[in-house]
Every structure is written in structure tokens, then in C-alpha cells.
Amino acid sequence: MWRIFAVAGCLLAVGVIGQYEWQARDAFDEVSRYMKLVNKDNCEIQHVSDLYLPENSVSHLPDIKDVNINPVFPNRTQLLHIHNIALNRAFFWSYILQSRFIRPAINDTYDPGMMYYFLSTVADVSTNKHINASAVYFAPNMSYSSSYKGFFNKTFPRFAPRTFRADDFNDPIHLERISTLNTFIVQDLGAIKPDTSSDYTSEYYRINEWYKKWLPDNVVGRHDTKTTYQVQIRYANNTNETFTFHGPPGADEVPGPVQFTRPYFDCGRSNRWLVAAVVPIADIYPRHTGFRHVEYPTYTAASVVEMDFERIDINQCPESLGNNGPNIFADTARCKQETTECEPIHGWGFRRGGYQCRCKPGYRLPLQTRRPFLGELVERATAEQYFNGFDCLSIGWIQKLPVKWEKASPYIRDLYLHKYPEYLNQTKGPKNLNRPNLNIHRTLDFILQMNKDNCKDYKQEELVLHGGVMYGAEEFFQNEAKMALRLANFISAFLQVSDPNEVFSGKRVADRPLTEDQMIGETLALVLGDSRIWSAGVYWERNKFTNRTLFAPYAYKKILNTRKFFLEDLARLNKSEEVYLNKEWFKFLKYRWASNFDDLEKFWMKIRIRFNQTGETTRKYEHFPNYYREPDWSMVTGQLLIMIVMERCPCGRLNTLPHSLDGTVSKLNSNLSKGVVSVTMDLLKLDINQCTDDYWVANAFKDTNKCDQKTSYCVPILGRGFEAGGYKCECKQGFEYPFEDPITYYDGQLVEAEFSNLVDNNETRFDMFKCRLAGASGIQASLISILALLFVCFQVYR
Numbered sequence: 172m173w174r175i176f177a178v179a180g181c182l183l184a185v186g187v188i189g190q191y192e193w194q195a196r197d198a199f200d201e202v203s204r205y206m207k208l209v210n211k212d213n214c215e216i217q218h219v220s221d222l223y224l225p226e227n228s229v230s231h232l233p234d235i236k237d238v239n240i241n242p243v244f245p246n247r248t249q250l251l252h253i254h255n256i257a258l259n260r261a262f263f264w265s266y267i268l269q270s271r272f273i274r275p276a277i278n279d280t281y282d283p284g285m286m287y288y289f290l291s292t293v294a295d296v297s298t299n300k301h302i303n304a305s306a307v308y309f310a311p312n313m314s315y316s317s318s319y320k321g322f323f324n325k326t327f328p329r330f331a332p333r334t335f336r337a338d339d340f341n342d343p344i345h346l347e348r349i350s351t352l353n354t355f356i357v358q359d360l361g362a363i364k365p366d367t368s369s370d371y372t373s374e375y376y377r378i379n380e381w382y383k384k385w386l387p388d389n390v391v392g393r394h395d396t397k398t399t400y401q402v403q404i405r406y407a408n409n410t411n412e413t414f415t416f417h418g419p420p421g422a423d424e425v426p427g428p429v430q431f432t433r434p435y436f437d438c439g440r441s442n443r444w445l446v447a448a449v450v451p452i453a454d455i456y457p458r459h460t461g462f463r464h465v466e467y468p469t470y471t472a473a474s475v476v477e478m479d480f481e482r483i484d485i486n487q488c489p490e491s492l493g494n495n496g497p498n499i500f501a502d503t504a505r506c507k508q509e510t511t512e513c514e515p516i517h518g519w520g521f522r523r524g525g526y527q528c529r530c531k532p533g534y535r536l537p538l539q540t541r542r543p544f545l546g547e548l549v550e551r552a553t554a555e556q557y558f559n560g561f562d563c564l565s566i567g568w569i570q571k572l573p574v575k576w577e578k579a580s581p582y583i584r585d586l587y588l589h590k591y592p593e594y595l596n597q598t599k600g601p602k603n604l605n606r607p608n609l610n611i612h613r614t615l616d617f618i619l620q621m622n623k624d625n626c627k628d629y630k631q632e633e634l635v636l637h638g639g640v641m642y643g644a645e646e647f648f649q650n651e652a653k654m655a656l657r658l659a660n661f662i663s664a665f666l667q668v669s670d671p672n673e674v675f676s677g678k679r680v681a682d683r684p685l686t687e688d689q690m691i692g693e694t695l696a697l698v699l700g701d702s703r704i705w706s707a708g709v710y711w712e713r714n715k716f717t718n719r720t721l722f723a724p725y726a727y728k729k730i731l732n733t734r735k736f737f738l739e740d741l742a743r744l745n746k747s748e749e750v751y752l753n754k755e756w757f758k759f760l761k762y763r764w765a766s767n768f769d770d771l772e773k774f775w776m777k778i779r780i781r782f783n784q785t786g787e788t789t790r791k792y793e794h795f796p797n798y799y800r801e802p803d804w805s806m807v808t809g810q811l812l813i814m815i816v817m818e819r820c821p822c823g824r825l826n827t828l829p830h831s832l833d834g835t836v837s838k839l840n841s842n843l844s845k846g847v848v849s850v851t852m853d854l855l856k857l858d859i860n861q862c863t864d865d866y867w868v869a870n871a872f873k874d875t876n877k878c879d880q881k882t883s884y885c886v887p888i889l890g891r892g893f894e895a896g897g898y899k900c901e902c903k904q905g906f907e908y909p910f911e912d913p914i915t916y917y918d919g920q921l922v923e924a925e926f927s928n929l930v931d932n933n934e935t936r937f938d939m940f941k942c943r944l945a946g947a948s949g950i951q952a953s954l955i956s957i958l959a960l961l962f963v964c965f966q967v968y969r
Contacts, residue, residue, distance in 0.1 A: 192554065193554040193557060193558070194505070194550075197503045198499045198500055198503055199485070199487070199500055199503050199523060202224060202225075202228060202499065202500075205221070205224060206224070206444060208221065209221060209222065209436045209438075210442070211438070211439075211442035214436055214438035214439070214442070215438060215439065217436075217438075219377045222377060222378055222435055222436045222438060223380075223433045223434065223435050223436075224433060224434040224435070224444070224480070225433070225499050226433045226497070227496065227497035227498055227499045228433070228434050228480075228499050228500075229250075229431065229434060229446055229480070229483055230485070230486055230494070230496065230497065230498035230499075230500070230501075231246075231247055231486065231494075231498075232250065232431050233247060233250050233251040233254045233429075234427070235254070235258075235422045235427050235428065235429060235702070236422055236423070236427060238251070238702055238703075239702055239703075239731060239732075241890065242889045242890025244517065244889060245517040245518075245646075245889075246484035246515065246516075246517030246518070246525075247484075248649070248650060249299070249301040249478065249482065249483075250446075250448075250478065250483065251650060252299055252301070252302075252650045252653060253301075253302060253447075253448045253476040253477070253478050254429050254448050255650060255654065255700050255701045256295050256298075256299075256302070256305070256448075256476045256654075256657065256700070257429060257448040257449065257450045257474045257475065257476040258419065258428055258429055258450050258474075258699070258700040258701075259654065259657075259696045259697065259699070259700025259701065260291070260295065260305075260307065260450070260452075260474040260476075260696070260700075261418070261419045261428070261450035261451060261452050261473075261474040261700075262400075262418055262419065262695070262696045262699040262700055263692050263693055263695075263696035263700075264307065264452045264472065264474065265416060265417060265418040265419065265452050265453045265454065266402075266416050266418070266692040266695060266696065267281075267282075267283060267688060267689060267692045268282065268315075268452070268453075268454040268455075268471070269416045269417065269453075269454060269455055270414070270416070270688045270691075270692065272414075272455075273412065273414055273688065274688070281317075281686070281688065282315050282316060282317045283317070283682070283689065284316065284317050284318040284669075284680075284681070284682030284683065285316060285318045285332070285359070285682070285780060285781075286318075286665070286668070286669045286681075286682040287665065287669075287682055287689075288307060288330075288332040289332050289334070289357050289359075289778055289780075290661055290664045290665050290668060290669070291307075291332075291661055292305040292306060292307065292332055292333060292334040292357070293334045293355050293357060293660075293661075293664060293774070293776055294657050294658070294660040294661035294664060295334070295476060295657060296334050296335070296336055296355055297353070297355065297660050297774050297801075298653050298656050298657040298660055299653055300336075300352050301478055301479070301482055302336075302476060302477070302478055303335060303336055303441060303443065303445055303477050303478055303479045304333060304334060304335035304336070304437075304440075304441060304445070304475075304476075304477040305333070305334055305335075305474075305475070305476045305477070306331060306332065306333035306334070306360070306474075306475045306477075307331065307332055307333075307452070307472055307473070307474055307475070308331045308360075308371055308381070308382055308386070308472060308473050308475060309327070309329065309330040309331060309361065309471060309472040310372065310386045310387050310388070310470075310471055310472065311328060311329060311365070311372055311387075312326040312327070312328060313326060313454070313456065313471040313472065314326055314327045314329075314330035314361075314471070314472070315458060316330070317680075317682075317683070318679055318680060318682070319678045319679055319680065319784050320678045320679075320680055321678065322678075322784060323459075324458060324459045325784075327361060327781075327784070327785075327786060328361070328365055328785060328786065329360075329361030329362075329363065329365060329370065329371070329372070329786065330359065330361040330786075331359065331360035331361040331371055332357070332358075332359055332360075333357070333358055333359075333360050333440075334355050334356065334357045334358075334776075335355070335356055335437075335440060335441045335477075336352060336354070336355060336356075336441075337354045337355060337356045337777070338350060339351055339352075339353070339354035339775070342354055342775075344775055344796060353772065353773065353774045353775060354774075354775040354776075354777070355774070355775070355776050355777070356777050356779075357776050357777065357778040357779065358778075358779045358789065359779065359780055359781050359786065359789055361781070361786060362779075362780075362781035362782065362786035362787065362788060362789040363786070363787065363788075364787050372386070372387075377438070378435050378436070378437065378438055380432045380433065380435065380447075381432050381447045381449045381473065381475045382473060384430045384432065384449045384473065385430070385449060385450075385451040385470050385473050386451070386470060386472070386473055388451070388469045388470035388471075390469065394467035394468065394469065395467065395468065397417040397418070397453050397468040397469070397470075398417065398418055398419065398420050398421045398424065398734070399415050399416065399417055399418070399734070400415070400416060400417075400418050400699070400734045400735075400736070401413060401414070401415045401734060401735045401736070402414050402415075402416075402695055402726075402735075402736045402737070402738055403735075403736070403737050403738070404691065404738050404739070405737075405738070405739035405740065405743070406739075406740050406743070407721075407722075407740040407742040407743045408743070409743055416453075417453040417454075417455070417468040418453050418699075419450050419451050419452075419453065420451075421734060422702070422732065423732070428450050428451075429448055429449070429450050430448075430449050430450075431446060431447065431448055431449070432446060432447045432449065433446075434446050434480040435447075437477070443479055443480075443481075444479070444480040444481065445477040445478065445479060445480060446477065446478050446480050446483065447475050447476065447477040447478075448475070448476050448477075448478075449473050449474070449475050450473065450474045451470040451472075451473055451474075452470065452471060452472040452473060452474060453468055453469065453470055453471070454468070454469065454471040454472075455467070455468055456468075456469050456471060480521060481520055481521040482520050482521075483520065483521065484515070484517055484518070484519055484520060484521075484525055485500045485519075485521060485525060486498055486500060486501065486515045486525075486526075487500050487501070487502075487503045487504040487513065487515070487523070487525065487526050487546070488501070488502075488504050488506075488513035488514065488515055488526055489501060489502040489504070489508070489513060490502065494515075503523075504526050504528075504546060505528075505546070505549045505550055505557070506526070506528035506544070506546075506549065506561075507528070507561055507562055509562075510530065510531055510534045510562050510563040510564075510565075511528040511529060511530055511531060511534070511543075511544065511561070511562070511563055512528070512529055512530075512531050513526050513527075513528060513529075513546075514526060514527050514528075514529050514543070516546075519547075523546070523547070523550045524545070524546040524547030524548075524549070524550045524551075525546060525547075526546035527542075527543040527544060527545055527546055528543055528544040528546065528549060528561060529543045529915070530543070530563035530915060531563065531915075532908075532911075532912060532913055532914065532915050533565065533566055533569060533911075534563035534564060534565055534566060534915075535563060535564055535566055535902070535907035535908070535945055536563055536564075536904070537562075537563075537564055538904070538905055538945060538946075540904070541904045544561045549561055566907055566908075566909070568909075569909065569910070569911045570909045570910050570911065571910070571911055572910050572911065572912065573936055573939065576934040576935060576936050577934060578932060578933065578934055578935065579929050579932075579935055579937070579938060583938055584929060584932065587926075587929060587937070587938075588930070591608070591877075592608060593606060593608040593609065593610040594610060594930050597610055597613055598610070598613065599613055599616070599617065600617055600629075600633075601617060601629065601633040603617065604617075604636070604637065604640075604871070609871060609872065609875055611859075611861065611872055611875040611895050612895060612923075612927065614871075615893070615894065615895060618636070618855075618893070619855070619893070621634075637871065638869055639869045639870055639871030639872075640854075640871045640872075641854065641857065642860060642868070642869060642870035642871065642872070642873070643857060643858060643860055643870075644857055647856075647857050647858060648703070648852050648857075650701065650703075651701055651703055651704050651850050651852055652850070654697055654700065654701055654704065654850060655697070655707070655848045655849065655850040656802075656848075658693055658694075658697065658709065658848045659801065659802075659848040660774075660801050661693075662685070662693075662709075662845070662846075662848070663799060663800070663801040663845075664774070664799040664801070665682075665685060666685075666845065667799040667800070668776075668794075668797055668799055669681065669682045671683055671684050673793075675793065677783070678783075678784070684717040685716070685717060686717075687719075687722070687724075690709055690716075690722070690724050691724045691726075691738060693709065694707050694708060694709050694724040694725070694726045694738065695724075695726045695736060695738055697726065697850055698726045698727065698728055698736060699736065701850075702731065702732075703852050703853070703856065704850045704851065704852060705727060705728060705851050705852060705853060706725065706726065706727035706728075706850070706851040707725070707726050707727075707848075707849065707850045707851070708723060708724065708725040708726070708741070708751075708847075708848070708849045709722075709723065709724055709846060709847075709848050709849075710723040710741070710751045710757060710846050710847045710848075710849065711723060711845065711846040712752075712761065712844060712845055712846050713752065715845045715846060716846075719742070720742070721742035721750070721752070722740065722742055723740060723741035723742050723751050724738060724739075724740055724741075725738065725739055725740070725741050726738040727851075756847075756849075757847055760844065760847050761844050761847075763844075770802065771800040771801060771802060772800065772801060772802065773798050773799075773800055774798055774799055774800075774801065775796050775797075775798045776796060776797055776798065776799075777791075777795060777796045778791070778792035778795065778796075778797070779791055779792065780792050854893065855892060855893040856892060856893070857892070857893055858887065858889055858890065858891055858892060858893075858897055859872050859891070859892075859893055859894065859895065859897050860872060860873065860887050860897070860898075861873070861874075861875045861876040861885065861887075861895070861896075861897065861898050861919070862874075862876055862884075862885035862886065862887055862898055863876070863884075863885060875895075876898050876900075876919065876922075877919075877922045877923060877926045877937075877940075878898075878900035878917070878919075878922065878940075879900070879940060879941045879942070881941075882902065882903055882906045882941050882942035882943075883900040883901060883902050883903055883906070883916075883917065883941070883942050884900070884901055884903055885898045885899075885900060885901075885919075886898060886899050886900075886901050886916075888919065891919075891920070894920075895919075895920075895923045896918070896919035896920030896921075896922065896923040896924070897919060897920075898919035899916040899917065899918055899919055900916055900917040900919065900922060900940065900942075901915075901916050902915070902916070902942035903942065905944065905945050906942035906943060906944060906945055907942060907943055907944075907945040908942060908943075909942070909943040917940045921940075922937070922940055925937040925940065
């Protein structure tokens with residue numbers, strides 16, 4: 172009996188080993204091994220090189236020079252968000268640290284207090300669950316503060332407010348014992364003894380590559396080389412002011428404003444592998460000298476936003492035009508390169524299988540396979556499954572593309588026109604939007620041809636598109652919506668946590684109420700930090716802002732790539748039909764959050780502040796732990812306002828078609844709603860989805876594709892924008908692409924163009940855009956057939 176068990180055990184062992192023995196060791200295995208060697212218990216004694224992964228471990232990093240040219244695919248939207256958040260914070264701190272030149276030179280400082288810094292980093296992390304940490308690291312003796320009495324024109328030796336997301340699974344404040352991801356550890360990493368291993372400016376800190384990217388700013392030669400930005404401000408009393416301030420490098424400069432670090436192990440802090448986006452913060456130094464000739468712009472701090480490395484998708488496909496490196500994981504996919512090619516898919520993070528194996532041109536899927544081979548299934552396959560499957564079959568008879576086109580016959584043309592009746596009797600203008608079957612070409616003509624000259628020929632209600640036109644905006648503009656949510660989160664946290672009347676022991680004083688300059692800087696940073704945002708506004712409820720009846724800073728730009736921006740206080744519009752309090756979107760959010768506390772999310776903070784001005788150590792904040800309430804991202808998505816308004820008319824401020832996403836500012840006292848944060852994007856950047864969908868999906872353009880429904884199905888293509896043809900027609904199961912072509916599908920733009928030719932009765936090949944029944948054999952000579960033919964011919968002519 173024991174021999175039977177021994178034999179069974181051996182067979183089982185051989186089977187388990189043999190299941191993956193066909194897979195060769197590659198770069199993914201090496202990186203995984205390095206990551207597993209370092210943990211929170213041994214990271215302090217590891218060599219510094221073991222705390223970093225290779226620089227090419229993260230590929231396809233967002234480039235600010237490329238964001239508005241090529242599409243940003245879903246597997247890089249989170250990296251783009253930390254890119255934008257770091258840039259936003261750098262612009263704000265650069266503006267607010269230099270905005271003292273706007274105000275009278277009195278013996279005081281307009282700098283934000285410590286709580287402003289802390290809660291600002293909290294808002295960065297609370298907005299997006301993909302962000303692990305956010306911080307502002309000041310160079311030695313470069314940070315001024317208004318949080319201590321008699322501290323005017325004095326600096327902290329070190330100052331570095333940092334917030335990182337804590338694992339609150341076993342936290343006592345959560346009795347339900349679930350991980351909410353809404354608990355944050357807030358620390359001042361500058362409250363240490365300088366020149367020790369805890370000093371983030373020291374070489375002994377080891378993981379401070381984010382600090383060394385920009386600091387210390389040792390400029391050789393001229394000091395007036397920092398990039399300048401200009402903002403024209405129009406206040407509520409109709410006075411104007413032009414303010415020029417120094418900021419991070421421009422998008423057109425080399426290097427750009429944002430640099431990414433290598434993946435590193437965040438030893439002694441969050442103890443996870445992180446990737447950081449770093450942007451410098453500029454200021455005039457030294458301060459308050461009274462002698463402008465000795466003051467010079469310099470980088471005094473760095474804004475650092477960090478993301479978990481394991482959340483970033485890897486690209487295992489071979490090097491190509493879209494994957495030209497540097498990428499350490501290139502060519503680690505298991506696709507059979509003889510008959511298939513690799514295509515990355517998003518959402519897998521740092522694990523194998525984030526790709527699919529598509530058939531090469533000239534090959535088709537087996538009849539029993541519906542979709543391309545999923546990489547995760549290929550990676551988990553046994554040797555027998557792998558070598559006997561996951562192959563595409565060769566197409567036997569391949570057709571040549573036609574050289575000469577002809578007009579469609581009347582029968583064929585009538586057949587398609589009756590299939591698409593909206594093209595028989597075409598209507599132009601806004602009436603086309605109300606037809607049962609949407610004519611997408613005439614609809615887009617109406618939208619794209621609208622401008623400031625002809626918009627006055629239409630009624631106001633005709634210049635408001637219904638909500639189905641913006642289908643997909645929640646996902647496409649989610650980064651911009653989260654930028655607005657970040658500011659709403661910060662203002663809500665500051666109003667609920669910071670009490671200007673609170674009295675502390677010693678010399679520490681409470682933060683002052685929010686100022687006009689701070690709100691102007693925050694609003695301006697939304698436009699400066701995200702190139703997709705054309706305008707942004709913070710609209711306060713009546714008598715809710717300090718010493719102001721109405722206050723609504725509104726920032727915008729007129730052209731895409733510019734260093735000149737505009738800001739005005741919309742409180743100067745005192746006509747009842749123009750004031751923002753009477754706008755439908757403002758009243759909607761005001762009534763929505765007037766008194767309802769149930770849907771608000773609770774965010775917990777454990778804040779540790781410096782013990783004194785010099786800050787050798789930290790201690791718990793007087794209210795520890797504390798929390799604030801605010802709508803989370805899912806609630807803001809539900810409150811996505813349909814504000815697609817034609818503002819190309821003279822009454823509009825922008826030459827663009829805006830799309831507004833709003834987040835609510837709240838304070839938990841007599842009235843919940845305190846105001847609204849709004850950002851506006853160009854609707855024409857949105858991708859149109861023409862593919863078929865369920866009847867309840869609110870998509871105005873659904874089922875307007877021209878794919879042959881019997882033989883092919885529609886798949887959206889990203890990056891085509893607000894134009895027809897943003898899809899491809901893939902062959903269905905049991906059908907094949909018949910033409911000799913470097914692609915295996917019919918491109919939607921070509922399909923739409925040929926359909927327009929058919930409607931206009933021009934030369935077209937639209938009727939050829941059909942997949943062929945799979946299984947056609949190639950043209951081959953058969954000896955038996957030839958002999959049989961000769962025998963028949965001999966019998967006939969005998």
C-alpha cells in the first residue's frame with residue numbers, strides 16, 4: 172500500500188513541476204525576487220541599492236509634452252493623476268509664497284500656517300485611493316511659518332509635512348474591523364535633529380531620491396533663470412492687477428516640471444514599494460530684506476506625490492512602436508509569436524497576464540474561440556495546453572485590396588439607406604438630436620461648426636446638449652474631476668478641523684481663516700496643474716467666506732499652451748440673472764447637500780506636529796485622532812452635472828465647449844453646503860462610443876457604428892476624440908478578415924468615410940467591409956483532380 176502512495180506522490184510532484192517548467196525565468200521573476208527580499212524588518216540594514224528597483228521598471232511614464240498630443244491610455248491615468256497633483260501643489264505653493272508682494276508691506280506674514288500644509292497633503296491622498304502618500308519637503312532653513320508668535324522672517328531648520336494612507340484594519344476607531352482606506356497618518360518629517368539618519372536632506376536617509384531630484388538648488392551663474400507665469404486678476408470692485416510669479420519649469424523646457432523617481436522601498440514609513448512624482452516649488456529668497464537687489468528666485472521645496480508600485484500595470488509585450496522602452500518587462504509575454512501578437516490590457520497591476528494574444532494578419536482564431544487568448548490563461552497553462560493550444564490558424568485564400576472603386580448599384584445603395592433611414596431625409600441643426608435614429612454626421616456638423624459668430628442664431632435651449640452626448644465623461648475626465656474633489660476636500664477639512672479661535676499653550680497660534688489669496692491660488696493651480704482644465708471656479712455661498720458677502724474666484728486660460736492666465740471674482744456680477752447663486756447647477760448642489768449628513772464619508776487623521784519652533788521631536792495634535800466629513804469620489808460621480816453649454820458666443824469667456832464637474836464644499840454646522848468647486852473641460856476631447864450597448868445606457872451615439880452586424884462586432888478605439896469612426900470592426904467567431912492587410916479589422920474612420928461616399932452616391936467600397944466565413948482553403952493543385960479532369964476530357968473527345 173505504501174508503494175502506491177509513493178508512486179502517486181511522485182506522479183503528483185512531477186505533474187506540479189512540469190506544469191510550469193516550460194516557462195523560462197525572465198525579468199519579472201528577478202524583480203519579484205528583489206521585492207520579496209526587502210521588508211519592514213530588514214530594510215534598515217539593506218544596502219541602499221537593494222532599496223531601489225531598476226529605473227525602467229516603470230515604463231510609459233506620462234510626459235507633459237505628450238499629454239495633449241497622444242491619448243493617455245487607461246493603464247496610465249493614475250500615474251498621470253499623481254503627475255497632475257504634484258504639479259498643482261507646486262504651482263499653488265509657488266504662488267502663495269510669493270503673493271505677499273500683492274499685499275501691503277506690514278510687519279506680518281501672509282504665509283499659511285502648519286495646519287494648512289497638513290490638511291493640504293491629506294486632501295491629496297483622500298481624493299484618490301491609488302495615491303499612497305503626499306508631502307512637501309523644504310530645503311534647510313527655507314520654510315517660513317505664521318504658526319508661532321514672534322516668528323516673523325524666521326525659518327524652520329527642517330519642515331516636511333507628509334500624509335500617508337494607513338491600514339486601519341485593526342484600528343480601534345473602526346469597530347467593524349474592515350479596511351476603509353480612509354485613515355491617514357500625518358507627520359512633520361522635519362521635526363528631527365538635523366544631520367542624522369532621520370534628516371531627509373542627509374545622505375544617511377538613503378531613500379530621498381525625491382529630494383535630490385531638485386534640491387538643493389545650486390544655481391551656477393545667473394539666478395533669474397526660474398520660469399515666470401503671469402496672471403491678470405480682476406477683483407470684485409472691478410480693480411485690475413497683473414501679478415508675475417516664479418514657478419516650476421514650463422512644459423516646453425528640458426527637463427520638464429515633473430520628474431519621476433525609481434521605485435523604492437519606503438523604509439520605516441509606509442514600508443511599501445512606491446513611485447513618486449516630484450515638482451519643485453519656487454520662492455524669493457531671502458525674504459523681507461527690504462532690498463530687492465539681494466533677493467533672488469530659487470527652488471525652496473519639492474512637492475512629492477507617491478503611488479504604490481504594485482498598482483502600476485506592466486507591459487510584457489515585445490518592443491514595438493508603442494512599446495519602444497525603456498521597459499525591463501518587454502518581451503516577457505507568452506504569446507506564440509509565429510501566429511499571434513501581444514496587446515496590453517489595463518487593470519492587472521504588477522502581476523503577469525496583463526495582455527491578450529491577438530492573431531497576426533493572415534491568421535484567424537480557431538472556430539471554438541470567441542475572443543483573443545487572455546494572457547492570464549496563457550501564463551497558467553500547463554506545458555501540454557500551451558504547446559497544443561493558443562495558436563491562430565492560417566487563412567488559406569487571401570484577397571487583394573481593390574484598386575479601382577465603383578459606385579454602388581442602385582439596389583445596394585437603397586438597401587443600406589433603408590437600413591439607416593436617418594440618412595434618407597437628413598435634417599440639420601439641433602433638431603437632429605431629437606430624432607429616434609441619430610444621424611451622427613449631421614449631429615457632429617452642428618456641434619463642431621458652432622462658433623462665436625453663428626451661435627447667436629440659435630435659441631439658448633438649442634445650445635444645451637442633452638446628457639447622453641457626454642457618455643463616458645465620468646471615466647475620461649475622472650482625473651480632472653478628482654482635482655476639483657481634492658480642493659473641495661481640502662476646504663471642507665480646513666473648515667471642520669482648523670479653528671482660528673483656538674488657543675494653544677506656548678507660542679503656537681492657530682491658523683487664520685482662509686484668505687482671498689489662498690483661494691485665488693488654489694483656483695489658479697487647478698488650471699495650471701492640469702492642461703485639460705480650461706477653467707475652474709470656487710463659488711462660495713452667501714456670507715460663508717470670511718468678511719465677504721459673495722466670493723467666487725474664477726480662473727481660466729484662452730489658449731492651450733500658455734504662461735498667461737486670467738482670474739476674476741465673479742462676485743462683481745451683481746445682476747440677479749448673472750450672479751452665480753441663481754445658476755441651476757449651484758442651486759442643485761446647494762439643495763442636495765443642504766442638511767443631509769447620511770451620505771458623507773468620514774476621513775480620520777492622526778496628526779503629529781512639531782513640539783516647538785526648532786522641532787527636534789513631534790507630539791500628538793491636541794485633537795487626536797480627528798476627522799472630517801466630505802463626499803467621496805463615488806458620490807461626486809453621482810452628482811456629475813450636465814453642463815454642456817455652448818460658450819462660444821460673445822457672452823462666454825472661453826473659445827471652447829466646456830463640460831463641468833463639481834465637488835461640494837461642506838462644513839458641519841448650521842448649514843452643510845458652503846459652496847461649490849467646478850472645473851471645465853473641452854468636450855471635443857471626449858471619445859465618442861458608437862458601439863452597440865444596452866437600452867438603458869445613456870449614450871446618445873450608441874449603435875451608430877456601421878459594422879456589418881452579421882459578421883463583425885464593434886470595439887471602441889481610444890484617442891479618436893469627438894469625431895465619427897472611433898471604433899474598429901472585429902470579425903465574429905467563425906469569420907475571418909479576408910484581405911492582405913497589416914491589420915485584421917476594419918477601421919471605423921474608413922468605414923464611416925466609405926459610408927458617406929455611398930450616401931452621396933460617389934465611388935465607394937463600403938459593401939466590401941464584411942468578414943468572410945472562416946475555413947476557406949488556399950488554391951492548390953491536386954494530382955487526383957487533374958487526372959480525373961484529363962480522363963473526362965479524353966472520354967468527351969474520343
